[in-house]
Amino acid sequence: MGYLVAAYLVFWGVTFFYVLYLLRRQQALEERIARLRARFNPEQGEEKR
Amino acid sequence: MRAWERIWLGVTIALMILATLAVFLYAPREAKMGDVQRIFYFHISTAWSGFLAFAVALIGAIAYLRTRSARWDQLSHAAVEVGLVLLTMAIVTGSLWARPVWNTWWTWDPRLTTTTITWVVYLAYLLLRNAVENPETRARFAAVYAIVAFVTVPITYLSARLLRTIHPIVLGPSVSSEAQGQFGLTPRMVHTMVLSLIAWTLLFSVLLWMRYRVQRAQETLEGLEAVAEEA
Numbered sequence: 001m002g003y004l005v006a007a008y009l010v011f012w013g014v015t016f017f018y019v020l021y022l023l024r025r026q027q028a029l030e031e032r033i034a035r036l037r038a039r040f041n042p043e044q045g046e047e048k049r
Numbered sequence: 050m051r052a053w054e055r056i057w058l059g060v061t062i063a064l065m066i067l068a069t070l071a072v073f074l075y076a077p078r079e080a081k082m083g084d085v086q087r088i089f090y091f092h093i094s095t096a097w098s099g100f101l102a103f104a105v106a107l108i109g110a111i112a113y114l115r116t117r118s119a120r121w122d123q124l125s126h127a128a129v130e131v132g133l134v135l136l137t138m139a140i141v142t143g144s145l146w147a148r149p150v151w152n153t154w155w156t157w158d159p160r161l162t163t164t165t166i167t168w169v170v171y172l173a174y175l176l177l178r179n180a181v182e183n184p185e186t187r188a189r190f191a192a193v194y195a196i197v198a199f200v201t202v203p204i205t206y207l208s209a210r211l212l213r214t215i216h217p218i219v220l221g222p223s224v225s226s227e228a229q230g231q232f233g234l235t236p237r238m239v240h241t242m243v244l245s246l247i248a249w250t251l252l253f254s255v256l257l258w259m260r261y262r263v264q265r266a267q268e269t270l271e272g273l274e275a276v277a278e279e280a
Contacts, residue, residue, distance in 0.1 A: 003149055007088045007142040008069075011095070015252070018134055022259045029266035036273040040280070 054258075061251040068094075068241070068248035076241040079232050086232065088146040089219070090241055094249035096139035096164075100202050101253060102132025103171065110195035113188060122188035123268065125195050126178065127260035131253065133171050140164060151215060160209040160216035167201040174198060184271075 050058075072090045079086035109125030112118070143161075144154050155161065174194055181187035209216045219234060234242070 001084050003085050003145045004087055007091055007145045010141050010145070011091050011138055014134065014138055018256065019259070022256075022263055026259070026263050026266060029263065029270055033266060033270050033273060036270070036277060039277065040273075 057251075057258075058255060061248070061255050064244070064248040064251055068245045071241045071244050075237060077235055077237050081232065082150055085146060085149050088142055090245040092139055092142040092146055093219070093242065094245040095135050095142060097246055098249045098253040099132045099136035099139055100206070101250065102128045102135060102257065103167075103199055103202050105257065106132060106195045107199040110192035113192045114196075119184075119188065119268065120265075122191060123264040124257075124261055126191065127257055127264050129171050129174050129195065131256045131260050133168065133175070134256070135253065136164070136168055136171070140168065156215065158216055159212040159214045160205070163201065163205040163208040167205050170198045170201050184268075 068090070072087050076087065076090065078084060106125045106128035109121045109128060113121035113125060143164075147156075148154050174191065177194065178187060178191045181190055208214065209218055217232070219232070
């Protein structure tokens with residue numbers, strides 16, 4: 001039973017931390033994008049690769 | 050978060066909970082291995098989702114080379130990272146299942162070896178990709194690499210079916226008389242497995258979407274930073 005619990009903890013733990021990592025990274029990137037856009041006029045701010 | 054994203058996420062969470070309940074409450078206890086066999090549902094689902102991710106990376110790579118649209122490259126990159134996370138989980142859960150059934154955490158069996166090769170090949174994709182400065186060269190290189198790397202996926206799948214291995218084959222007949230941990234699927238086991246596969250496929254799609262959005266934001270930021278440097 002210990003191995004079964006460990007496997008489930010690994011799965012849920014990795015999934016939880018990966019989702020958390022993605023959410024934080026997304027938030028940090030959006031904040032940096034917003035700051036950069038604020039420095040420029042709308043034409044430059046909207047420019048995308 | 051948009052309405053369709055909320056529905057998508059809600060359905061995924063509901064199915065994940067349902068699948069977990071089915072694993073513990075609906076699926077029968079396997080006669081020889083006991084409760085530890087329930088790892089099977091997580092192990093097979095994460096492995097399936099991981100290989101599905103690499104297939105998406107392959108599609109993204111081919112589409113990028115045809116269209117040269119950065120979105121396909123972003124999708125391919127995101128799929129490789131999500132695939133690696135899922136394949137890592139498959140390897141770890143497999144090892145946790147192997148310990149009580151094979152009496153070892155790890156053995157260089159053909160299936161385990163080819164899975165490790167697949168894992169290393171896709172890890173190298175992420176590392177090598179970051180080493181290329183020019184975005185277009187990076188995307189082109191990554192696309193070609195993702196296409197070549199996908200060769201490891203069918204080799205891994207077939208390794209347990211064509212070679213002498215102790216890894217059990219649950220779907221279809223096993224050719225290896227040395228397989229350990231083999232078991233027959235009862236109807237309830239099949240239901241639980243199908244539910245798990247659907248739930249994990251949805252989870253993969255959510256993770257892929259989240260990672261794809263991060264990738265798009267990252268490249269938008271790089272573009273803005275380039276404009277800022279020029280200004």
